[in-house]
Amino acid sequence: MRCWEGMVPVGVNKLPCAKSAGYPFGQGCFAAGDPAARLRGIRSQNNRKLFTILLFLFVLSLAFQFTLFDGIAFAQGKVKCYVCGKELQPGTYWIFGNKPVCQQCYNTLPKCDICKIPVKNFVYIDGKRVCYDCYYRLPACSICGRRAIQLWAIKDSSTGITKSYCNDCIVKYGPHCAACGKPIVSSSSSSGDYVEVTNELTLEKKYYCENCYKTLKKCAVCGLLVRAGIRPLSDGRYLCEDCLKTAVFDYNDIKAIYDEVVPAVQNILGSKIEVVPPLYLVDQKQLKDVQKETDSFSANELGFYWSRIYASDNNKYAPVDPRIYILFGEPRSTIFWSVAHEFGHAWYSENCPPAQSKEIVEGFAQWVAYKMALIKGYNIEITRQMKRSDVYGSGLRKFVEIERRGGVRAVLKNVKAAGY
Ligand SMILES: [Zn+2]
Ligand SMILES: [Zn+2]
Ligand SMILES: [Zn+2]
Ligand SMILES: [Zn+2]
Ligand SMILES: [Zn+2]
Ligand SMILES: [Zn+2]
Numbered sequence: 519m520r521c522w523e524g525m526v527p528v529g530v531n532k533l534p535c536a537k538s539a540g541y542p543f544g545q546g547c548f549a550a551g552d553p554a555a556r557l558r559g560i561r562s563q564n565n566r567k568l569f570t571i572l573l574f575l576f577v578l579s580l581a582f583q584f585t586l587f588d589g590i591a592f593a594q595g596k597v598k599c600y601v602c603g604k605e606l607q608p609g610t611y612w613i614f615g616n617k618p619v620c621q622q623c624y625n626t627l628p629k630c631d632i633c634k635i636p637v638k639n640f641v642y643i644d645g646k647r648v649c650y651d652c653y654y655r656l657p658a659c660s661i662c663g664r665r666a667i668q669l670w671a672i673k674d675s676s677t678g679i680t681k682s683y684c685n686d687c688i689v690k691y692g693p694h695c696a697a698c699g700k701p702i703v704s705s706s707s708s709s710g711d712y713v714e715v716t717n718e719l720t721l722e723k724k725y726y727c728e729n730c731y732k733t734l735k736k737c738a739v740c741g742l743l744v745r746a747g748i749r750p751l752s753d754g755r756y757l758c759e760d761c762l763k764t765a766v767f768d769y770n771d772i773k774a775i776y777d778e779v780v781p782a783v784q785n786i787l788g789s790k791i792e793v794v795p796p797l798y799l800v801d802q803k804q805l806k807d808v809q810k811e812t813d814s815f816s817a818n819e820l821g822f823y824w825s826r827i828y829a830s831d832n833n834k835y836a837p838v839d840p841r842i843y844i845l846f847g848e849p850r851s852t853i854f855w856s857v858a859h860e861f862g863h864a865w866y867s868e869n870c871p872p873a874q875s876k877e878i879v880e881g882f883a884q885w886v887a888y889k890m891a892l893i894k895g896y897n898i899e900i901t902r903q904m905k906r907s908d909v910y911g912s913g914l915r916k917f918v919e920i921e922r923r924g925g926v927r928a929v930l931k932n933v934k935a936a937g938y
Contacts, residue, residue, distance in 0.1 A: 603698030659684035695727040697743045753801035763851045769799050779858045791868045794839035820845045821856035823863035837867040851896040855887045870933045881913020882933045
């Protein structure tokens, strides 16, 4: 066998082969030659082994680091592009949440407007490109069942149930502003911004967009918004179209109500009064002026009874110069209530001691109006007055209860005796 110089381990001194035959392959040629050269060769071979071991350990540690960094799946070569399925090499792809996407897909495909992941197939919703993963996570419209990015949460005031409307359904079926007619939506929040207003006469609810609620006047009678372009009354009050139609302005109309109320109330209470006060029709400004002039604080907003009380004799009182003021421009049922209420005060001032509590004085007048409204069937007016939270409401409820327990006789006994 020949000793080939080319087979000599790398780095070993390239000594010429002393004996070209008789050495088994692999023993090396360095054995021939001087001992020093041989020793040098052995030392350098040991260094090489150490280097190889260190290199191996280094590579091993790198591999370990990769395993930690890219996950077990990558170490096993199983990471694939979420979009195209191509196997991925470390450092060459994008991660969205836990979804890897290759550079090519990232560069060439359009991205979902919600999750921003590049995807091949989309649905278009509310003008946005949506991937199917995001699509199936979207909430659905309560009306048409379609999924939508933007839903309007609207609470139905009659059922109390909140429904979600998509952009199409809110226009077709959602609540519309009772003033401008536009669907009630807003761009600033996820729920339609609207204002619920209760019609004080009918107790029905209406909805308005925020803009109309802020800019339009309120009807002085029913509390609903007044359509733009309607002019105020002489005293500055605004009345909506409906209330303008039913409002009573004419003196003769209101005098007719008074003429109906006076005998009916006297009949209920069982006695006539000596001086039936004259009736004056006033607007809101005049009513306030009269109340100011007479220093009266017990007047309500719709009418006013006033007199000077002179001597009392045998539980009979003598009011001097009594008057009734009624605010015009209110609906018939409200004017009827006010007229009966003020005449109740007139009857009271001749028959009952003055300076009783406001709850007795106003409660009695309210009860007189209530009795008349019952005869006329003005049930909504009754409900409205019974619900009042002020002394007009509490006084009325007290006298209705007194009558329920002891009849009209108990009512009269209560107002004629000082205090109850
Ligand atoms: Zn890809
Ligand atoms: Zn998406
Ligand atoms: Zn819908
Ligand atoms: Zn509106
Ligand atoms: Zn109105
Ligand atoms: Zn009163």
